Amino acid sequence: MVHVSSGIDLFDDAVLADPYPTYARLRELGAVVRLDAHGVWALPRHAGVADALRDPITYSSERALALTDEVNERVLTDTVVGTDGAAHVRLRRVLSRQLAPRALKSLTAGIHAHARALVDALPSGEVFDGVADLAAPFVSGTVMRLMGLPDRDRARLLDLADATFDTFGPDSARTRAAFPRAEEMFAYLDRFAARGxxxxxxxxxxxxxxADRGDIDESQAVPLMLSYTVAGMDTTIHAVTTALHLLAGHPAQWRLVRERAVPGDAVFAEALRMEAPIQWFGRRAGRDIRIGDTVVPAGEQLLLLYGSAGRDRAKWGPTADTFDVTRPDSRDHLALGLGVHQCAGNHLAVLELDAVLTALGARFHTLAAAPDRAPTRRVHNILRGLHTLPLVAA
Structure with a gap:
């Protein structure tokens, strides 16, 4: 079998801190690259990731998303992201009733009011944290209320959601340290999300x-709740703060957003293209897969590198590493998946970012990085987002 292999470790701290040079090397190596450090195959190019997402039979999500069997079996079994076929359709249908545009229409005014209240509380001309003072309380507060969980548990659930995502990585100290907190998420839902x-x-x-109607099995209720408590908060918080970070560094583009010359969903799409909140998900080969001159054997695991696909020059041209809210094809990003596994909460996430941008634009003319205070990131196995984001608006 002809294949390209590499000793690149995607989970080295330095790579996680800035993965884009490594992604560029992988794209140069080929459409599919064997990662010897982890015994998996990487799909680094936009076309390859898109093809995989369009074919969930060949590229299965079952027992495939994380890099360890323990997490795939103990954390992701019966989740909407970890199932295929009829089981996936049955679980997703429950989420879609709450997250479809029609269902969200009645929430729009309240979400915009929540964003305005937080923005009105920000100091004009002084430093505030775009994560702690705006994105995190806004997104998590909205989702906690809609889930029916007490707001006092917001910080705890954000921490547990972050840890649950961290378990997706390879068998390492970072992954093992996150596992007890992921189990705590299940314990929390068993106790505080019970009937009554x-x-x-x-x-x-x-x-x-x-579950009462028989649409899903009772045993699937808590795993399905993870779609809200885990995927419904962290990823959107990271998307919102990424957009704010990028806009703060591009005054002319912030002016376009403030003047409503570009729609919120275009800003959202370009921010996701630049910095996918979830950098990769795994898949399992349902059969032998020929990709160019390489055959990936049935049963082997592949990593769909969303973060790499978003910077692929073969798709985005020479400006692939440049933030541009007027980019005409930014909605072709793959950060939220594609096809049957596209993120069920994408409409809510767009609504949330649009509410934040509308509120900020109505109050502030300028948005800029705080002088002498750099943003910070936490090294994470799969999520990419800002831990702090010092900003000044006036």
Missing amino acids: RVAPDSWLGAIHAA
Whole structure:
């Protein structure tokens, strides 16, 4: 079998801190590259990732998303992202009832009001943290209320969601350290999201109702809740703060956004293209897969590198590493998946970012990085986002 292999370790701290030079090397090596450090195959190019997402039979999500069997079997079994076929459709249907544009229409005014209240509390001309003072309380506060969980648990759930994602990595000290907190997420949901503890008209109440109707098995209720408690907060917080960070560094583009010359969904798409909140997901080869001159044997695991696909010059041209809210094809990014596994909460995430940008644009003419205070990131196995984001608006 002809194949290209590499000793690149995608989970080295230095690579996680700045993965884009490594992604560029992988794209140069080929359409599919064997990563010897982890015994998996990487798909670094936009075309290859898109092809895989369009074919969930050949590229299966079952027992495939994370790099260890323990997480695939103990954390991701019966989750909407870890199932295929009829099982996936059945689980996703429950989420879609709450997250479809029609269902979100009644929430729009309240979400915009929440964003305005937080923006109105920001100091004009003084430093604030775009994560702690805006994106995190806005997104998590919105989702906690819709889930029917107490706001006092917001910080705890954000920490547990972050840890749950960190378990997706290879068998390493970082991954093992996250595992007890991922298990704590299940324990929390077993206790605080039980029947009688969440409102029947909440998102989590709707999951219990689906189990009562027989739409899903009772055992699938808590795993399905992870779609809200894990995927519904961290990823959107990272997307919002990434957009703010990029806009703060590009005054002319912030002016376009403030003047509503570009729609919020275009800003969202370009921010996701530049910095995918989830940098990769795994898949399992459902059969022998020929990619160019390489055959990936059935049963082997592949990593779909969303973060690399977003910077692929074969797709985006020589400006692939440049932030541009007017880019005409930014909506072709793959950061939220594609096809049957496209993120069910993408409409809510767009609504949330648009509410933040609208509120900021209505109050502030300028948005800039705080002088002498750099943003910080936390090294993470799969998520990419800012831990702090010092900003000044006036």
